[in-house]
Structure formats: structure tokens, C-alpha cells
Amino acid sequence: MTNILKIEMVSTGDEVLYGQITDTNASWLSDFLFQHGFTITSRFTVGDNLNQLIDTLIKRSKENDILIINGGLGPTSDDLSALAAAKANNEELILRQEWLIILAQFFANKGREMPPANVKQAMLPKSASIIDNPVGTACGFKMLINNCVLFFTPGVPSEFKVMIENQILPDIKKMQPNIIKPLCYRLTTMGRTESDLASEIEAKLLVPASIDVGYRSAVPIIELKLTGKISEQPLMDKLWQQLKQLVSDNLLYEGTQGLATVVSQLLQDKSQKLIVLEEQTAGLIAYQLYDQGAPLVKSEVSYNIAHRLNDLMTQFPQALILFLGQFNQDNSQFTLKLVTPKQTYCYQLNYKSRRYDRQTEQQVFSAIALDALRRYLTNQPLVGPNVWLDVIDSAQHCSYNLR
Template identity: 35%
Template sequence: MKIEMICTGEEVLSGQIVDTNAAWVANALMDHGIEMQQRVTVGDRLDDLVQVFQERSQHADIILVNGGLGPTSDDLSSLAMAKAKGESLVECAKWRARLEEWFTRNGRQMPPSNLKQALLPESAIMVDNPVGTACGFRVKLNRAWLFFTPGVPFEFKRMVEEQFIPFVKQQSDTRVEVEVYKLLTIGSGESVLANQLEELSLPEGLTLGYRSFMPYIEIKLFARGAESIAQLPEVVTVIKQQLGVCVVADNSDSLAKVVHQQLLEQECSLSVAESCTGGMIASNLVAFAGSSGYLHQGLVTYSNESKIKVLGVKSTTLDEHGAVSIATVTEMAQGVRGLLNSDYALATSGIAGPDGGTEQKPVGTVAIALATESGTYSQMLKFPGRSRELVRALSTAVAFDMLRRALLQQAVIVDYGYYHRVE
């Protein structure tokens, strides 16, 4: 079964906004073993939309169309689809009633322009949008089902998860059972990981895929068919043994999520003192509901004065070793842990760039410490040739992994690969 996507919108085509919907849905489909063959982006021009609907519907089995269902004059997806089929637009009475009820419930008067969202091609089948005013629909043209969704991300994602993916699965009577297992890694690039795994003999029906979203590389194992799925746990074990410490999580898209769950489950508390990461560690954690159950505080102690007055770092330590040093982050971690007697504390201090480096401590040099009840673990790493944002992201990932390993009672400081540790 051939699946494609058509992304609509002048702002997407011109690069004014980044099309996060397309990246998200491709990954969501892949998690279900569903591969997308092609994606097309087209602007808000009626003739172009009609042409792309007609052309791609001759090649694909299912086409996900995203955007162009709003109330304004440049929202043309419904009209273009009607023209592509040679049909009229007709009002969907069910959706008009939903619109009227939505505006009444929210104490608002419905603008006449919103009635446009109830107009669908004559042969269309309505697809419910449970969280918005844009009506989705699907319609058959040539060999393809075209499945229309709004562009608002939280509406789009809800409809994909609850309606589009189940629809795709229903269309294939001969669909082979697929299971996907994901391994999250840090410290090695795609080529290095591929070289390490290329000599592995994988069972028939099991394939590897890679996804880079720095600071992580995700390895995906696709098992197709019951026999391959049964062998998946054994293959995962072999791959973990081959890659060693660079594998940091199973079936998770971030170390923050892993650490968040660990801290909740073990009922441990955490404090954070950040310099070069500028709040990134704390921000990653508070993105998850329930983080107040363990996070005591997240302090951005950027200046030396703040390190001294807030965290109790000795001025002599800063004078003798500098702000970016194992001695300084050790005292930062111990100081922030002691403020509320947290079970754990993380601290970072580094040179994220693009300026500020020296011959001894070039841009990309970062010191990270983890303070625990039993002692403090500190290390200094170099991330050469990385952007400011990536240095911060890499530092955050290493800090999280140090905490993850401590919570698992594993060695806290390990050699990841191309992260160069300063002895």
C-alpha cells in the first residue's frame, strides 16, 4: 500500500514556518510500521492544489492532506478537492450544528466566515475533529483515498492518532503484523553506529533504521511478521551488547523523559544549578506533568558572583581553577544540593561559544557534576566544532545520563565515544 502526504500553505512552502506536522506524522506512522513513500508541499493556489490532487491520486493508495481547512479566503483545500472531482461543495449539516454548538458553548457569536468550514465536496465522508472548528473529511479520487486534516498541530495530531492511523490499518486486508523497537543513543554518529552494526546477521523480516535528532541518534528495529517479532528481544540484547554505554534508553525519545520517570518511581528529589546550559536541564524536566514531585529547584547561576553568593562556591576555587572546571562544578552541585537537602543535584559550567574560548579551554569545553548523598561525580568534556545550541544540548544529555546511571546504580562516568573527556 502506497501512502503519501500533501502539505498545503504558502507559509510552509516559502519557509516562513517549519512544517513540524510532516516530520511528526512520518515518525508516528513509522512507529506503527507504516512507511510513507512521498511528500509534496504546495502553496495556497487553487489551480496548483487541483493539479496535485489529481496527479498524486493516480499513484498513491492513501494521501494525507494537511492544512487549508480554515475559514479564510486562502483556505482552499475543500474547494480544490471538489473541483478535482468535478463536484459541488455542499453543506454538512452535522458539522454546521457542531460549529453552532461550539460557539454557543464558548459564549461567542459565530462569524459568517466559519460556515465555510461546513462546506465539503459532495461525495466526501466527514472526519470528526474533536478539538477544533475545522471539519476533516475523506474522499476517493482515482485509485486514492485523500484524507483531509487541519494544519493546527494539536488538532492534526489528535486526528492522526485517533482516525487516520486506524483508517490506514483498515484499508489493508493483508497487512503483516509489525513491531517497532527503538534504542536511543548518545556519543556516536550515524556512520559509526552503522559500522558497528553492519556485520550483524539479522533474522529475515527484521531491518534497522536510523534517525538523527541531536543530541540523539535513534536506532529503530522493524520486525515484520510473527516469527521476526518473536526474535526481536534477542536481537535487541545483541545490539545493546555491541553498542555498549552509548545506548541510553529503550522506546523513549529523550533522556529527560527517562530520568523524569525514574525520579518519580524512586521518590527521589533533585536540584539543579546551571551556567552554560542556561536552564535547559530544568526546562526539559518541567515539560512533563508531575515534575513538581521531585524537582526542588533549578537555578541559573551564570555569573561568578551568583555562584559564590547563592551556591557557596569558594572565591579561591574560581580564582585558582576558573568557572569552567571540575572543582567549580563540584562545589556548585554540592551547594545546590545542600540548599534543600535534595537526594541528587546536577551542575554545569562551560563555554558554549561562539566566543570565550582559550587555548587551554576552547569553545565546547563543559564541566558537569552530579552530587549524591554518597559523593560527587564530576567530569570535563570537550564538544569541538559544535554550535552554541548543540553544546548546550549535548551537555544536558550527558548530565541526564549521569543521573540516569546513578539511579540505576551503574558507573556514573563512562566513555561515550566521540565526546572527549578531559583528564
Template identity: 40%
Template sequence: MKLEMICTGEEVLSGQIVDTNAAWFANVMMEQGIEVQRRITVGDRLEDLIAVFQERSLHADVILVNGGLGPTSDDLSAEAMAKAKGEPLVENLVWRQRLEDWFTRNGREMPLSNLKQALLPESAVMVDNPVGTACGFRVKLNRAWLFFTPGVPFELKEMVKGQFIPFLQQEYGVGAKVAVKKLLTIGHGESALADKLETLELPEGVTLGYRSSMPHIEIKIFARGDKAIGLLPRVTNHVRQVLGTAVVAEDRQSLAEEIHGRLNQSGFSLALAESCTGGLIASDLVAFSGSSSYLHHGLVTYSNESKVKVLGVSPQTLDDHGAVSIATVEEMALGARRLLDSDFALATSGIAGPDGGSEEKPVGTVALALATRGGVYSQMIKLPRRSRDLVRSLSAAVALDMLRRELLGEAVIVDYGSIGRYSK
């Protein structure tokens, strides 16, 4: 089964929006064990659409077409498909009724322009859209089924999951038996991870994929077929062993999500004292609903005065050791924890660059501390200085991992591949 995707829309073609639908779709297909073999992006010109439908229908078995189903004059997918097949547009009475009901239910009169959304090519099979006014449809042309989906990401996702994947399973018997395990790593580049994992002998049906999402690389372990799926836990365990401290979460998007999951409703409370990360840790946690259950506060003490006044860092410590030092960051963590007697406090202070580095403390030097009810852990690390963003996001990740390891009762301070550490 040869699958292709056609993305339509001037705003996608012209780069006004980045095509996240395409990446999402390819990803979901891969998790079903199906590869998208080619993706074509075209604008809103009728003749371009007709040409690309006709041309690709000679090469592919299934083509997911995304976008161009709206009510406005530049939404031309249905018209182009009808012309490509040489048949008229016909009003679909079922969908017209659905549209009218939808507007009645919302107490609004239906604009005439929406009637257009019920016009489908004569031979089209309607595909339900339970969450929007654009109905999907599919048309057979030459060797291909062209499957039309709305451009609104939420509607596309519903239709792919609810209609497109079942259609593939029924028509082509594919995609039924796939499982994926995702491991989130820090501190190693993609090629370093691949080198380490190359030695693993993977059972048939098991493959590895890598996805970079700064500051993480996500490793996906795909298993296709019953036998491979049965072996997935064992393979996952091997991968964990080979990678050691690099793996910081499983089936999570970020370390912040992992920490949020562990702290939310746990009864433990957290305070933050951020300097170089500048609110990044707080903001990443507050992004999750329910973070108020554990996050007492996050104090972005960017100036020395603020470190003294808000956190109670001693001016003498700042004078003797500087803001980026083990001594300062320990006092920051202790001070942040003490304020509301939180269970834990994390503190960061570092040189994010591009300016501000010195020979002794170059850009990428970051001091981190975790204060607990029992004491304080600290370390000073050397991060790759590729960009200010990378230094900040890696600092946040290592800090959050210190807390994660403490919550698990593991050693708080460990080595992570490419992240260096200053001896105390």
C-alpha cells in the same frame, strides 16, 4: 498500496512555518509499516490545488491532504477538490448541525464564515473531527482516495489516529501488526552506530531506523508481523549489548525525561550547580510537570564570584585550578548539595566556545561532578567543538547520565564512543 501526502498553505510553502505535520505523519506511518512515497507542498492558489489533486490521483492509491479546511477565504481544499472532480459543493447537514451545536455549547453565535466548513464535494464521505470545527472528508478520484485533514497539528493527529489509520486497515488491510522499540543514545554519530549494528543479523521483518535529535541519536527497531514482534525483545537485547554505554534511555524523548521519571515521586532530591550548561539541565527538568517534587534548586553560577558566594567554592581552588577543573566542579557539586542537604547534586563547568579556549583547555573541555550523600564523582571530558549548543547539550546529557547510572547502582563514570576523557 501507494501513499502520498499533499501539504497545502502559503505559510508552509514559504517557510514561515516548518512543516512538522509532514514529519509527524511520515513517522507515524512508518511505525505502521507504511512508507509515504512522495510529498508535495503547494500554496493556497485554487488552480495549483486542482492541478496537484488531478495529477497525483493518477499515481497514488491514497493521498493524505493536510490543511485548507478553515473558515477563511484562503482555505480552498474542498472547493479545489470539487472542481478537480467536476462536481458541486454541497452542504453537509450533519456537520452544519455539529457546528451550530458547538457554538451554542460555547455560548457564542456562529460567524457566517464557519458555514463554509460544512460545504463538501458532492461525492465526499464526511470524516469526523471530534476536536475542532473543520470536518475531514475523503473523495475518490481516478485511482486514489484523497483524504482531507485539518492543518492544526492537534486536530490532524486525532484524525490520523482515530480515522485515517482505521480506514487504511479496513480498505487495504495494512498497518495492523507493527511494533517499535526506541533506544536513546549519546556519544556516537549516526554512521558510527550504523557501523556497529551492521554486523547484527536481523530476523525477517525487523529493521532499524535512526533519528538525530541533538545531543541524542534515537535508534528505532521496527518489527513487522507477529513473528518479528515476538523476536523484538531479543533483538533489542542484542542491540543493547552491541552499543553498551551508548544507550541511555528506552522509549523516552530525552535523558531529562528519563531522570524526571526516575526522580519524580522517588523521594530523592536533586540540586544543580551549572556553569557552562547555564540552566539547560534545570530548564529541561522543569519542562516536566511534577519536577518540583525533587528539584530543590538549580544554581547557574556563571561568574567566579557566584561560585564562591553561593556555592562556597574556595577562592584558592579557583586560583590554583581555574573554573574549569575537577577541583572546582567537585566543590560546586558539594556546595550545591550541602545548601539544602539534597540527596544528589550535579555540577558542570566547561568551555562552550567559540571563544575562551586555551591550549591546555580547548573549547569543548568540560568538568562534571556528581555529589551524593556518600561522596563525589568527577571527570573532565573533551567534547566535539562543533557548536556552543552541542557542547552545552552534550555536557548536560553526560551529567544526567552520571546521575542515571548512580540511581541504577552502575559505574558512574564510563566511556562513550566519541567523547574523550582527560586522565585525572
């Protein structure tokens, strides 16, 4: 085995290959292993074609120390991973009675008889050892091909993740027991360009070659990462404080928790109820907050919803009311309004970045609205510095005609 394990993920399935679903398992695995000191050195995707699967397993096993194969363990005819693994290693599939018993019990617990098609999920390569699946019917398995360790996993994310966390990661750690986990500090910003951030960081921070500064851009946010060895933690801590100070006006949150999580926690900490009225964002603001347990009293979506403000202010005098709407397609101007128990804030804003598809624009405006809430709850001006956002007009106790 090499000093640094070469780990490749092989994602299977026509739906992944052709972009019909997003391969979230691959991105999750890369991040999860990195947090434990291992890196995915390459990723490969192959469709539901038996010969291509066999060829992929043979070739990729010659190039890597570990292959993590995801998908193709179901009961249907297009689930080919077990058969491909057997043929790639010149062996046969055999019925594993121990998993067949588990399968039968799985269905019995649900008051159902096991369909005959599920017997296929207990057919594994002769040399394979079972990897338990405590939450589904597709057992994983482990085998050796060309001196490469292959882990076969189900495509369902909840099943895949528990298998990786509880069984496959411990096995990988045994193969390289002295791995040193890297330190990785993360923060997320909004309102500055990646090139602008990079230029200022390079000009003002003295970063040694052993520490990496990374950038990840996903409209409308940019994530900054500081990565290094744990032995360099004192220096990294110092650099981290300097970095946070440099981007303080545009800093949304540290770590990977997400803006909706931050806002939801602030609302909970302050026991502050919230009402969300939104137009262009089509419910995305409320959904993100609801998903994180925010104390939402009401949310409404309409393209003529502003008239509801007065009624809701009367019904819920202690709640915050967030309004985002009146988007003008011609000039990209829109209204952001926050009604609080003490005063009302109203902004007429112009988003002057290039036009995106509807989904991306909804994410942009949702982030602007969530950040306004975050800033209000942390006693900051509602709209922070943003190179893509102009404040056309703003007022407190405003009396805009919102109809």
C-alpha cells in the same frame, strides 16, 4: 486497489513550504502509520495557491491509492483545501447544515457567537463525507478523486492526530484488512559515531536480509532500529539482546521515551528531589525535566551562578544539585558538577566535536548533563565513554573554585 497501498501525505500552506514552521504532522504520521503496518510512500508540500492545489490533487490522486491532505481547512481566505478539492473533482461546494449546527454549538459552549467567517468551514465538496473533529472547528472530509481516496485534515496537531487515530486509520484498515504490523525495536545511544556503530554491528552480528538494521543520527544521539516481520520475533529478540550488549556502554534508553523521561522516572521512583543550575544550556535541562514531571525543587539560569551552590546545599541537604556551566568558548571546556547528600562529583570536560549553532550545542550539553543524572541514579560512573568528550579532571568531594 494494489496489494500494497500507496499512501502519500500532502502538506499545505506557505508557512510549511517556506520552512517558517516545522512539519511535525508529517513525521508523526509516518511513524504512526508504520507502527500499524502501513508506510507513507511519498510526501508532497504545496503552498497556498489555488491552481497549484488543484493541480496537485489531480496529479497525485492518479499516482496513489490514498492521499492524506493536511491543512487549509480554516476560516480565512488562504484556507483553500475544500475549494481546491471541489474544483479538482468538477463539483461545487455546498453548505453542510449538520456541521454548521456543530460549529454554532462549539462557540455557544464558550459563551460566544460564531463569527460569520467560520461558516466557510461548513462549506464542503458535494461528494464529500464529513470526518468529525471533536476538539476544533475544522471538520475533516473524505472523497474520491481518480479512484483515489482523499482524506482532508486540519493542520492543528491535536486535531489532526485525533482524526487520524480515531477515524482515518480504521478506514485505511478496511481498505487493507490483512496488513501485518512489523516489529520495530529501538534504542538510543550517545558517544559513538554512526560509522563506528555500523562497522561493529556488521562485523559481530549475523543479520539476515529479512531483518533491517536502521540508523537515525540527530546530534548528539544515534537511534538504532531493528525491523522485521512478526513471524521472525524469536530471531529478532535474540539479535536485540546481542545488539544491546554491543552498545551497552553508550546505551541511553530503549524505545522512544526520551532521556528526560527516563531521568524523571528514576527521580520519582527514588523520591529524589533535584535542583538544576545551568549557564550555557539556558534552562533547557530544567525545562525538559519539568515537562516530564520531574521532582524539581528549584532551577536557576545565569552566567555567574556557581556561587549559589553552598547556599543551596545548606537549604536543601537531601536534594541533588546539578550544575553545568563555565563553558569556555576558546577550548570548549566546561564544568559538570553533581552534589549529592553523601558526596560531590566534579568534572572538567572538553567537548571536542566540531562547533555547532547555539541551539544544537545546548542540546548536546543538556544530553550530557541528563545522562550524568541517569548514570548516577543507576549506579554508574557519571561520564560514560564518548568519542567527543575528554575528561580533563575529575574528583569526589572536590573543591574547585567555581566562581
